[in-house]
Structure formats: structure tokens, C-alpha cells
Amino acid sequence: MAPIQSESQFVTFALGEEIFAVPVEVVREILDHEEVFKIPNGPDYLMGLRDVRGQGVPTIDLRLKLGLPRTVPTPNTRVLVLDIPFEDRSLTLGMVADRVFEVTPFRRDQIEHAPEIGIAWNSDYIAGVVRRAEGFVVIIDLTRLLSSNDTALLSSRRAA
Template structure:
């Protein structure tokens, strides 16, 4: 039997990216975001989700992709991510969310070191779904990169799967 991992697939600037489903808490429609003074451009601000505040990161800006206005398909993905020896909650803005899909771990390819439109230091590998590629995020490296806020709130009531990740 093939070893596979489930990923939430999302769209950014015409590319398909994947986030391990173990980290996904929920997916929200786009909503107003409260700006934070002196925050880096990719940190859009904070939102409230059932009484808990979550910092919101624009993945396009984080990956040095061009900014784009929100559409009806734009989503905020609330994640539980390991950050500085704890699990924290953070939201990522994506152009759209496609589906949860299985990717065969044996087909995962290393990140090509030839440049490109996205920052490859945030990428864990390249998976395949049929004939299409899925760029898998390395959330720890994405979150630990310079400019991410160090005082992010701890995730409240993190799912057991996310806590084990």
C-alpha cells in the first residue's frame, strides 16, 4: 500500500500549493482585518475567531508574489503551527482553496535550486496530483523567517493531530 499524506490544496497566483491537513484548523471566507501598526507588509493584521485573535499573513506578499485584491474565492486558512517550541494559531490568506487531497509520499520531489517566482526556502517539496504539481509548504521555515511576529498567541484548544505534528 502506498504511503500518502493529506494536504489542503490552495491557489496562489495561478500555482497550486499544499499545506498538511494536520495543521489546518478551519477555512473562513475573507473578512475585515484589523491592521497592526508598524507590521511588515505581509502581516495584514488580526481577526477575531470566536473570541481568539489570529495574526493574518498574506501568502502572496510573504512569497514575493504580486498583491491582488480579494475576490469571492479568497479564503483565510486558520492553522496551528509549531513556532518557537509551542503551537500557535495563524491565518494565511489564499486566492482560493481547492480540496483536501492525498499525495503519495514516494512521488515527492526535492525543491529545484534554479530560482523561480517563489521563495524556495519556504518549500518542503513538490508533490504530484495526477499530472499537476503541488508545491508543499514547509510551515516551520515559513513561520520562523525574519519578519514573523514573535509574540503570536498560542493556539487555544489545538486539535490533537496538530499538537502531535
């Protein structure tokens, strides 16, 4: 039997002053920000489609999805291209971050459960938090962040 991993790698990034992380295995690549092809009548957080190596990838403003103010692009703004596994398929998605920091390991025993109160966003999207000297890192559960309505919409946009 394979041993349970005691450590996992995460990509850390910022939205404003807050630090977030996603598992490194879902990050295909990190790109500079560029304008996207706007999609009419999409939800406000759906910025549009971006060409990634010949594939039209729906790109979201994670700030809006989390209830924060809209992203204002700077020279540090990046797009994380993610391949998010779902039960029956994988969704490729671009996610805008104000700044990407590093790939860093977190030990399983460092990851605490999400607090239920005192945070500005819906804690359903939080897989856990890691306490560091400079504050907390919030680990995002991407499958919970994107509801079934979102995944259906984003999948159909990509197919269009």
C-alpha cells in the same frame, strides 16, 4: 513499531495560477475572507488581526510573504486558520489564499525535492513538489516559511 505512513493528506489552494499545499493536520478551519483589524508598523505581509471564535489571530498575505503581488480579495478568497507546531510552542495564524480546492492525499513517493532553480520564490520554504496532470503542487514548509523573527513578532502581536 507503527508503520511509516506511505500517504499524507494535504489541503490544496491557489495563489494566482500556482497551486500550493499544507498538511491537513495544521489546518484548524477555513473561513471566508473578511477585513482584519490593521496593526500599525507591522511587516507588509501582516494584514492584521482577525477574530476567530474569540481569539485574535494574526493574518498574513502569503502572496507578499512569497514575493508575489498583494492579494486582491474576490468571492473565492479564503483564510486558512493554521495551528503551526514549533519546537517550544504552537502558533495560530490566518493565511490568505486566492482559492481553496480540496483535501487530497499524496503518497510519499509522489513528493519530489524542491528544484533549486527556475522558480519565482525562495525554495527554502518548499518541503516538496508533487507533479500532477495540470502542473505542480508546491508543499509549503510552514516552520521554514516563518523565520524566528516572524514567529516572535506574530506571537507578541497575539499576546497584545
